[in-house]
Amino acid sequence: MAAKVQQFDLPSSASSESDDAEPCLEDREVFFADEQLEDIDHNRRSDGTPTPQSPRPPSTGSQKSPRSRRQRTTSMSQSSKKTSAESILRSKTRTIYTAGRPPWYNSAGQQVEPFVIGICGGSASGKTTVATKIIESLDVPWVTLLSMDSFYKVLNEKQHEMAAHNEYNFDHPDAFDFELLKSTLQRLKEGRKVEVPIYNFVTHRRENRTKTMYGANVIIFEGILTFYNVDVLKMCDMKVFVDTDADVRLARRLHRDISQRGRDLEGVLKQYSTMVKPAFFYYIAPLMVHADIIVPRGGDNEVAIELIVQHVHTQLQLRGFKLREKLAHSYSGQPLPSSLYLLPDTPQIKGLHTFIRNKYTYRDEFIFYSKRLIRLVIEYALSLLPFKEIVVETSQGGVYHGKRGATDKICGVSILRAGETMEQAVCDVCKDIRIGKILIQTNLQTGEPELYYLRLPKDIKDYRVILMDATVATGAAAMMAIRVLLDHDVAEDNILLVSLLMAESGVHTIAYAFPQVKIVTSALDPEINERFYVLPGIGNFGDRYFGTEPSSIDD
């Protein structure tokens, strides 16, 4: 069972690991579709992935590591095969579109509270199986799974010794760090980034490394004492208690600890009778009163899981997670927002637009004139950054009252793929600028934007961010990107959204949701068609620039 959990943990819980042992790696990254994207560098990092929830406390007697960590050199494709073979994401056959993060905010850009499901139940009652089945049936690609096992307290020498002799009580509430648990869950609920500790069951300490997680539309929080703390209990929107008979649980435990963890019968029984069983009756069983749903027999109970899934679906819809269509059809005919900075309408800019909008323009010309236009847009965007007045000495002997940029902490963030076309221009005008990337794709089935990949400079919160996307239609992708930056604690007024062409509705949407974000573009088009392309527009900018248009373009 542990192995199964481990596999769905990667795609479903939106996590990656930061590794303190590698200070040279400055970028913080989160990898969403790590199974599918072929990026060796990232695979390397998302590879060594001991997930916090799989090792069970009773394995204390064993000298073996609860689960041997995979080598960093292990190729990712193997585990990816395992994962796709695993039933968790079975309904999806397409590659990349299966694991992105759908919007976690409503059409006004405001954070929508994720739906938190708390799962409680005795040891080996099948909590993770229930969680897995819920995730499977929910069919939302983005779920964060948080386990109480990550929050075991760090043991001192004496306790460590006790644990080695099966005498430390891991089933007692005192064994958990509820304060940390509370703050972590709270942050996840706010959609922010958290560093979840990785508990090492051999040393009984937290590892230096942590696991980076994000709040998702659905957060599942499971553990033996999830309903114990009142504050944590309040954060759960739905409380599920998995009630499996004691003999079944003991049988599972015996099977798991002996055959999988190499422990002896006597030790397991001793631990069960002195600690696991009493703890269940004293602390865990009474928590059943808090439950909204009690699931007898655990994961085999299809009816109960079906009910839970239906409820969650209703809740998610109520919270307004459907985005794109709503965005496209609002705010028509309103005055343009004051946060919009449109480049001066000069003949050259109009001429450049004529070239790149013309569908008969050859690609080399398209690229050339796009680059010229991009350069102008970037130069203009830089003029919107703060400046301070300075006085310099000139080579001619006098002084000159001039200006200097008030900050050198500027970084660019491009939204893949079209936004990348603007990176070169930013690098051309800002020496040694850092560039982050965000991959957002449209889910072809739902038409919703989904977040797949994110790599941002460390300390991005201290930076002014030039966020680049070549075209903005509904603004859905740009909104998601801005939301990501805000979640990384970038100040809203430090963000500049820079684009070649925007649709009016997109501008309204973004300005309404994020009034302090400066929006810069070289042209504004009035409409969006039913496929969310801007009209008259430019076509698919990325395809035209990179030469990946479908071979038959209808004339």
Added chain:
Amino acid sequence: MGSADTTTVGKKLISDNNDTVEEYGPNLKILPSNDQVKELQTILRDKNTTRSDFKFYADRLIRLVIEESLNQLPFSKCVVTTPTGAKYKGLKYQKGNCGVSIVRSGEAMEQGLRDCCRSIRIGKILVESNADTHEARVVYAKFPDDISERKVLLMYPIMSTGNTVIKAIAVLKEHNVQEENIILSNLFCTPIAAKTLVTAFPKMKILTSEIHYVAPNNFGQKYFGTEYHGVEVTSNVQKTNFARRYSYDSD
């Protein structure tokens, strides 16, 4: 420009467009100023700017000036079809333009022009000025054959007196280029030079990024890295002698 003039002159910047029109007529245009442009100008004037920075920021300002100069070219309306099938009302530029750079510092602007117009023809004029009399003399000129039928983008970054440019325009006119077909592209201009040029060539268009009483005359040297460090120059007299001996022009 040899005297040690340390008076503060920076504030006397003429940036307001209405003032410009009043003072220099409608054909002199200043690159729309913003903080960003101002920063570039500041860096270029700062004597502590390293050469690598100088070239980097000069290229950026040049690009902006060239883009703005191209705005002065004539265009006509046209309608194109976009990939979405919709019509876009755009405009297109006429063919038959060329660039002419004045050697040496004008050549610094050639790349900026090339970056905007890939295959544009570029002519050159070498004007030498006498260090004693400041009199300018044309040493070399090479243009496209049909320059008389073309619009000419004349490039020269620094104008203190305007003598060099006046000479260059005279040469263009000798080649039958119409005065109204010349667009002068410039980074830094003094009020005297501006006045002289608009008076002498009222039909020519001039685009500059700044009109200021002090022109950064070391532009060419710093851009191309030919400041004379090897020779110890102690006094102004020596400096003048040195310049005289090698007919060294301040730009």
